[in-house]
Amino acid sequence: MARLIALDWGTTALRAWLLGDNGRVLDARAHDGGLLSVTAGTPTDIRADTRADDYEKVFAAVCGDWLGAQPGLPAIACGMVGSAQGWQEAGYVTVPADLRFDAATLTRVPHKDGVLHLVPGLRVAPTGQRTGDVMRGEETQLVGVLDLLDESGDLLVVLPGTHTKWVRIAAGQVESFTTAMTGELYGLLMEHGILARTAHAPVRDDAAFTRGLDADISRGISTALFGARALVLDGALEPSALPDYVSGLLIADEIRHLLPADRKRIVLCGKPDLCRRYAAALERHDAHPAATLTEEAAARGLWHIAVTSGLVTGDDAARHRIEEVS
Amino acid sequence: MARLIALDWGTTALRAWLLGDNGRVLDARAHDGGLLSVTAGTPTDIRADTRADDYEKVFAAVCGDWLGAQPGLPAIACGMVGSAQGWQEAGYVTVPADLRFDAATLTRVPHKDGVLHLVPGLRVAPTGQRTGDVMRGEETQLVGVLDLLDESGDLLVVLPGTHTKWVRIAAGQVESFTTAMTGELYGLLMEHGILARTAHAPVRDDAAFTRGLDADISRGISTALFGARALVLDGALEPSALPDYVSGLLIADEIRHLLPADRKRIVLCGKPDLCRRYAAALERHDAHPAATLTEEAAARGLWHIAVTSGLVTGDDAARHRIEEVS
Secondary structure, three states: OOOEEEEEEOOOOEEEEEEOHHHOEEEEEEEOOOHHHHOOOOOHHHHHHHHHHHHHHHHHHHHHHHHHHOOOOOEEEEOHHHOOOOOOOOOEEEOOEEOOOOHHHOEEEEEOOEEEEEOOEEEEOOEOOEOOEEEOOHHHHHHHHHHHHOOOOOEEEEEOOOOEEEEEEEOOEEEEEEEEOHHHHHHHHHHOHHHHHHOOOOOOOHHHHHHHHOOOOOOOHHHHHHHHHHHHHOOOOOHHHHHHHHHHHHHHHHHHHHOOOOOOEEEEEOOHHHHHHHHHHHHOOOOOOOEEEOOOHHHHHHHHHHHHOOOOOOOOHHHOOOOOOO | OOOEEEEEEOOOOEEEEEEOHHHOEEEEEEEOOOHHHHOOOOOHHHHHHHHHHHHHHHHHHHHHHHHHHOOOOOEEEEOHHHOOOOOOOOOEEEOOEEOOOOHHHOEEEEEOOEEEEEOOEEEEOOEOOEOOEEEOOHHHHHHHHHHHHOOOOOEEEEEOOOOEEEEEEEOOEEEEEEEEOHHHHHHHHHHOHHHHHHOOOOOOOHHHHHHHHOOOOOOOHHHHHHHHHHHHHOOOOOHHHHHHHHHHHHHHHHHHHHOOOOOOEEEEEOOHHHHHHHHHHHHOOOOOOOEEEOOOHHHHHHHHHHHHOOOOOOOOHHHOOOOOOO
């Protein structure tokens, strides 16, 4: 029997799981109705009044049959759906913070078939010259990561993605985190602009990625990126290999800036291909991830939060581990 | 009487001048038919056969009446119109190189009303771990800069733009140059993606620009950029001021990487607002531009090249300076 509808509703996509006892995945779906597509086309302020309707339509399209088959099924979501441009603003918890989300921390969004519960994001307050930081969705992946690893020690969790997060965890608490918008820069460069024109019939090319990792980035990433174009014009790089070369440049630059000097155990959590790239880049700094988890950690985290917040009962998520650690 | 049609035909736009005796500007036009718009929409290889027609149409639309009034008027163009995706590939001269372009260096593009002459670009050959570099159009601005300044000493010419060039000139020769795609990154970030969503009703905000210049970028530009979003979410930066803040971040990062330790006389050449920004950023490193020229240096450069290559005769460009130095 289904116990929970769980959604990781991000900037570009929505993933939905129907979870049964102990958070077992009964069904899973992906949909491209992320924040950018729901709010696309018109200025945010103009759309504010109809935005909730737009989000509800996507929710009904993805989960309507689940709710139809089992009315009253609890539903929980994390991610940009809880941002200022989301369905409803779900607030932030300021770090340092533990990752126990009780009922009071969830934002209730009533809709015609029930209530969707939104998980808050996490924020780092600004200090002195340093800007603050924010995450939405990754806090739930972190809950899943800690649950899956049954880990209470110090960790550096790296969550590669559009906005890669570097999260310092000590004694189960999130101490702090830093975002690099590496994935977004990659997407912008490869979809628009001059490098998108330079690339041609892109293919996966691990050698080009490695070459990007090992390239000279001492003149700054902006120069190194233009250098990719020069390599193609010089016939020294295949146009088809340009995307993977650029991926290597960007990831190497990120790691050079963000890998801390005081090494903790590193855990990677994200898309397998991206984690593999980060692992290769980290190895160049003698940093070897202790574990790599997939983004499915979000489903585990949503289940865990649903239990700790009382959305689902009679089950202690912490007692059940799924065998997902690679 | 008109002597020359001169075009600076770049990635996003085309500027055309009708030049009279001594390169005096008789008429000037701007058109948005740059390389990206001419080749827009379909893969380059499919369009290769019709591309020349498309360029010719834009050329006729912009300069047709000038040629109609004075058939046989010589025409010369610099910029991306001479790239592999341009009207015709105009090649590159490898640096170190002087900036004397004779007739043999120009590529002749016949069209129904005459011949358009294309100025070659410049390239830096790759060495060891360092990638090469390329420019198209800026070589002509450099010719104009040197002509306008009547300068034969050592110079660092910085040409801010979509792809900012840092050019080392010694004894009238281009020794080497480096490109940072700072302007392109700014455009991509501000037109697409999450910062475009965060910004709102952008206004010019010099204080925000200065704040970006002075921000902590020690964690890398990718993190600093995401920090701009955090500032807005924290209410510490107006959404309308975000573009200028990001402009400050990107220019500061570029200068930190590319300003050489061995200081030469610095000359800025580009759009006045952009030059003003670079000057402010350079001042933070105690570097003070000796002169600032506008992009109209391209018209001067095209005239100079037309004279040295014999396209126009009976005039020595080097004898005539226009009073454009600020």
